[in-house]
Amino acid sequence: DLAPIAEGQVIKVFWRSKPIFIMHRTKKEIEEARRVDPATLPDPQPDQARVKEGYDQWLVLIGICTHLGCIPLAHQGEYDGFFCPCHGSQYDTSGRIRRGPAPTNLAIPPYQFVSDTKIRIGAA
Numbered sequence: 001d002l003a004p005i006a007e008g009q010v011i012k013v014f015w016r017s018k019p020i021f022i023m024h025r026t027k028k029e030i031e032e033a034r035r036v037d038p039a040t041l042p043d044p045q046p047d048q049a050r051v052k053e054g055y056d057q058w059l060v061l062i063g064i065c066t067h068l069g070c071i072p073l074a075h076q077g078e079y080d081g082f083f084c085p086c087h088g089s090q091y092d093t094s095g096r097i098r099r100g101p102a103p104t105n106l107a108i109p110p111y112q113f114v115s116d117t118k119i120r121i122g123a124a
């Protein structure tokens with residue numbers, strides 16, 4: 001249920017024993033994610049490909065660092081997204097790796113919107 005998650009807030013839930021981050025992004029966080037040229041990123045992906053169309057404010061991620069599996073901290077690091085203190089990987093407000101040893105962006109679990117304020121995580 002997304003309704004209680006305030007703009008600017010990130011919550012953590014568990015799905016199949018994996019931590020899932022649900023981030024209610026602010027306008028500024030969305031703009032930051034979209035300002036960067038995806039071609040310059042280590043794992044090039046436009047922000048638009050990481051959210052559902054029409055739900056740009058909602059970022060849903062598997063909260064496991066793609067380096068060696070630590071759980072990154074939300075709203076930390078130089079890119080205002082996620083920071084993994086284990087070896088210093090920095091992710092942006094789209095969960096994309098920007099700096100550090102992690103090879104790929106934070107993964108996105110399968111999910112769908114079942115209403116404007118509810119998502120179901122898991123295969124459709």
Ligand code: FES
Nearest residue numbers: 065067068084087
């Ligand atoms: Fe996250 Fe190494 S496990 S940086």
